Amino acid sequence: MKKIRLGSGAGYSGDRIEPAVELAEKGDIQYLCFECLAERTIAIAQQAKMKDPAQGYDALLAARMEAVLPICHKKGIKIITNMGAANPQAGAAKIKQIAEKLNIKGLKIAAVSGDDVLAAIRDQELTIEETGAKLSTIKDKLVSANAYLGAAPIIEALQAGADIVITGRVADPALFIAPLVYEFGWSLDDWNLMGQATVIGHLLECAGQVTGGYFSDPGFKDVPGVGHLGFPIAEVGADGSLVITKVESAGGMVTLATCKEQLLYEIHNPKTYFTPDVVADFTGVKMEQIGKDQVRVSGGTGAAKTGLLKVSLGYVDSYIGEGQISYAGPGAVNRGRLALDIVKERLEFMGVKLQESRYDFMGVDSLHGEKLSAGHDPYEVRVRVTGRTETMAEAVRIGNEVETLYTNGPAGGGGAWKSAREVVAMVSVIVPDSVVNYSVQYEVI
Amino acid sequence: MKLRELAHSRTGDKGNISNISVIAYDPANYALLEQQVTAARVKAFFDGVVLGDVVRYELPNIGALNFVMYQALGGGVTRTLALDIHGKSFSSALMELEISENL
Numbered sequence: 001m002k003k004i005r006l007g008s009g010a011g012y013s014g015d016r017i018e019p020a021v022e023l024a025e026k027g028d029i030q031y032l033c034f035e036c037l038a039e040r041t042i043a044i045a046q047q048a049k050m051k052d053p054a055q056g057y058d059a060l061l062a063a064r065m066e067a068v069l070p071i072c073h074k075k076g077i078k079i080i081t082n083m084g085a086a087n088p089q090a091g092a093a094k095i096k097q098i099a100e101k102l103n104i105k106g107l108k109i110a111a112v113s114g115d116d117v118l119a120a121i122r123d124q125e126l127t128i129e130e131t132g133a134k135l136s137t138i139k140d141k142l143v144s145a146n147a148y149l150g151a152a153p154i155i156e157a158l159q160a161g162a163d164i165v166i167t168g169r170v171a172d173p174a175l176f177i178a179p180l181v182y183e184f185g186w187s188l189d190d191w192n193l194m195g196q197a198t199v200i201g202h203l204l205e206c207a208g209q210v211t212g213g214y215f216s217d218p219g220f221k222d223v224p225g226v227g228h229l230g231f232p233i234a235e236v237g238a239d240g241s242l243v244i245t246k247v248e249s250a251g252g253m254v255t256l257a258t259c260k261e262q263l264l265y266e267i268h269n270p271k272t273y274f275t276p277d278v279v280a281d282f283t284g285v286k287m288e289q290i291g292k293d294q295v296r297v298s299g300g301t302g303a304a305k306t307g308l309l310k311v312s313l314g315y316v317d318s319y320i321g322e323g324q325i326s327y328a329g330p331g332a333v334n335r336g337r338l339a340l341d342i343v344k345e346r347l348e349f350m351g352v353k354l355q356e357s358r359y360d361f362m363g364v365d366s367l368h369g370e371k372l373s374a375g376h377d378p379y380e381v382r383v384r385v386t387g388r389t390e391t392m393a394e395a396v397r398i399g400n401e402v403e404t405l406y407t408n409g410p411a412g413g414g415g416a417w418k419s420a421r422e423v424v425a426m427v428s429v430i431v432p433d434s435v436v437n438y439s440v441q442y443e444v445i
Numbered sequence: 446m447k448l449r450e451l452a453h454s455r456t457g458d459k460g461n462i463s464n465i466s467v468i469a470y471d472p473a474n475y476a477l478l479e480q481q482v483t484a485a486r487v488k489a490f491f492d493g494v495v496l497g498d499v500v501r502y503e504l505p506n507i508g509a510l511n512f513v514m515y516q517a518l519g520g521g522v523t524r525t526l527a528l529d530i531h532g533k534s535f536s537s538a539l540m541e542l543e544i545s546e547n548l
Contacts, residue, residue, distance in 0.1 A: 040523045130460050130521075214455065214533075221453055257453055257468065260507050264466035266457030268513045270502050286506055299506070317524050358526045366528045368538050369493050386526045425524040428460075 004183045006176055006200075006234045009068065010034040011207030013041055013058055013083075017067050019208065019231040019250070024071040026247045027233050031179045032072060034064065034081035035172050035205045042169055043314025043424045045085035046144035056087030057094065057166075065098045073104050073163075080154060080175050084166040086144065088113050089441060091166045096443045107445045110157035112167040114438030117311055117431070118145040126429040128313075135313075135429060143424055144314040147431065150276030150305075152188070153438045154178035160442065169312065171275045173201025176234070184238045194278035195302025196240040199285060202273075203244055203262050203297065207231045210244060210262040212252035225251020242297045243290065254293040263297075276309055276433070278302040309433050317425035318355065318388045321395030323402025324362070325409075325416040328380040335410035336361055336381040339402075342409050343385045346401045352394045357387035382415075388423070395420035449540035452478060456536040463495070463517035463532045465539055472508035479503060479510065481544050487512050490542060491535070 007029040009020030013036040024032055036058050049056025058064075061083045072079055084091040092111035099107050122142065126135040146169035155178045157165045165178075177197040180186065186193050203210050210232045212223035223229075230250020235243045244254050263282060267273060270282040284299040323343070327335045340359040347354065360366035362382035365373035385402050389395045399418025406416055448467070451474045457464045467482055469475045488499040497515030504511065518532045519525035 217453070217537075220449065256507075257470070260468045260509055261453065261455040261466060263507070264457070264464070264468075264504070264509060264511050265455055266459055266464065267511060268459070268462065268464060268502075270504055270511055283504055284506060285504075320524075320526065356526060360528060362528065367534045368491075371493050372491075372538055372541075384528065388524075388526060423524050426460075426521070 001237055004031070004180060004236050005029040006031045006033060006179060006204065006236065008033055008035070008204040008207045008232050010036050010064070011205070011209055012036060012038055013060060015207060017064055019229065020064065021067050021071065022247055022250055023231055023233065024068050024075065024077055026249065029077055029233060031078050031080060032068060033175045033204070034079070034083060035175055037082040037085055037169060039312060039426045040314065040424060042085050042146050042312070043144040043426065045087065046314065047424070049086045054090050057085050057091035058083035061091055061094060062098060065095050066102070069099060069104060070102055073107065078158070078179065079164040080179060082167045082170055082175060084111060084168045086116070086168060088166050088168050092441070092443050095164060095166065096445055099445050105445055107164065108162045109164045109166065109443040110160065110162035111441045111443070112149070112153040112157060112165065112170070112438060113441070114153070114436055115146045115149050115169040117147045117435055118142065120435050121145055121311065121429070121431060126431070128427045128429060130427045138313070138315045141315040141317070142313060143316060145311050147309045147311045147436050148276055149436065149438055150174050151178040151181055153440055155182050157440045158182040160440070162442065171277065172205040173198045173275060174277060176201035176204050177277060180236055188277065189304070191278055191302040191304055193240050195280040196242070196300035198273065198275055198278055198280035198302065199263070199282060199297060199300030200234050200236060200242050203259060204232055204234050206262060206265065208252065209265065210258055211246050211254055212258055215258055215261060221257065223253055227251060243294050244297060245294045254295050256287050256289055256295060259287055259295045259297060274306065276305065278305050307433050308430050309436060311429050311431050313427050313429065314424050317423045318390065319392045319395035319420060320386060320388055320423050321398030321420040322384065322386040323399035323416065323418040324382055324384045325402055325405050325413045326380060326382045327410065327413055329412065332379065332381050333361070333364065335412065336383045338410045339383050339405050339413060340385065342405065343401045347387070347398065350397055350401070352387070352389065352397050354387040354389060357385070360384040392420060392422065446544050446546060447540060448482065448542040448544050451544060454536035454539060456533050458518055458522055458531045461516055461518050461521040463514045463535055465512045465514065465536050467510045467512065467539070469508040475505060475508040477544065482510060482542065484512065486542065487539065490539060
């Protein structure tokens, strides 16, 4: 029976590159898929594109392509990625340029566009999912609006003979569903098969998170070779049967535990996981360890897609200023508390308007607050002051007030650090899929 | 005994919503988890950290529970003032939950 092996080459935009090369070299894969587009990444990419129309794709696109293109081309491994971010066409042009530099010929690169719906929805009276507010309340601050496309445009590109497909915003599982639908000729309205395909995509989309990354807990959950963690491979049959595995010599592991953790990662109701292609149901999923680093996963099902698409909106929300400084030795906590009191008083005195603020003790209670953090007296503490402001100038003052603790604050403060940044925040709205008209453009070498 | 002895866990984030899986190492212990790791206990455990509701979903096939915690991330990864912007460390905190050994 025909089997297709998909490799997952990245779990986020900054991910390691060499595990992807390892997959291409030793994974016996036909597809290498890179999921690199976090929620906010596209808004930041959109800002880059506004400054320079040739930019707006993933910052590591060139480095990744230079690393994997020669081996993928030699072996006929197709590449599918959302590294196009806000500018898939420019990304495709960059890939073409890299291929030419590497003297690679006979390559068809497809760029999927149409996820950018900013112009289409800007003036619509839509309701923001997270806040219930009207879209018009952030209309003037919008940076980006991108609909989550499904697998269809990627399938179209593969049918047209593309070796590389680069997209902007698509649902993460779509990067993995598309090659399976293309290879096996699956019907896009076979909802159970689409549900199982979504399970496959979901298990793979965070790369190392299913092979022992984001997992180790010494003494409880030990992972071999975690310093050279391998990325996952999905071996899929025409009936949707799935085995998750990895390159044998790579570090990490594929076990029931690693697969179960990833199955539920970022899932809300497991019975209704909404995607553009299907409403997937994970509640019937079964897992079986069939060999070392081989887990069979079955039982993903689904119901008809809703015909609605999530649109992720980026908008300039505020500014955040931050400062940190450390105290050590006897009385460290007391001097740290004094430091926080001083900064609080100073910011009030300077008239810095804080919409929101936090005064944290790193190493004491900064992660889970005072109640969960039992009162042990640590050897060292790091205090952290952060606040939200309406202007960058005010955000800068927060870190400055922490830094001035050097000469004005408690004894022995060291390692002061500060930052101030603009906040591009993300919310979402739901639109009918008729809002989107995707298109696929090709570059041929 | 602590929950850590019986189960492992992973946190995920979407907007201002955090989800924590609680997965039995041994499926035989799933019933114990189902009985004792309730949404109400998780809500109480994260009192002051999670400001909204906590909803529990059950996946007996894989011996797992999934907790969805609303208003948990200070506005979500893109705008929170928290050090751990994703709330990734929540799952480790929950492993401290006390479990009594008998059903």
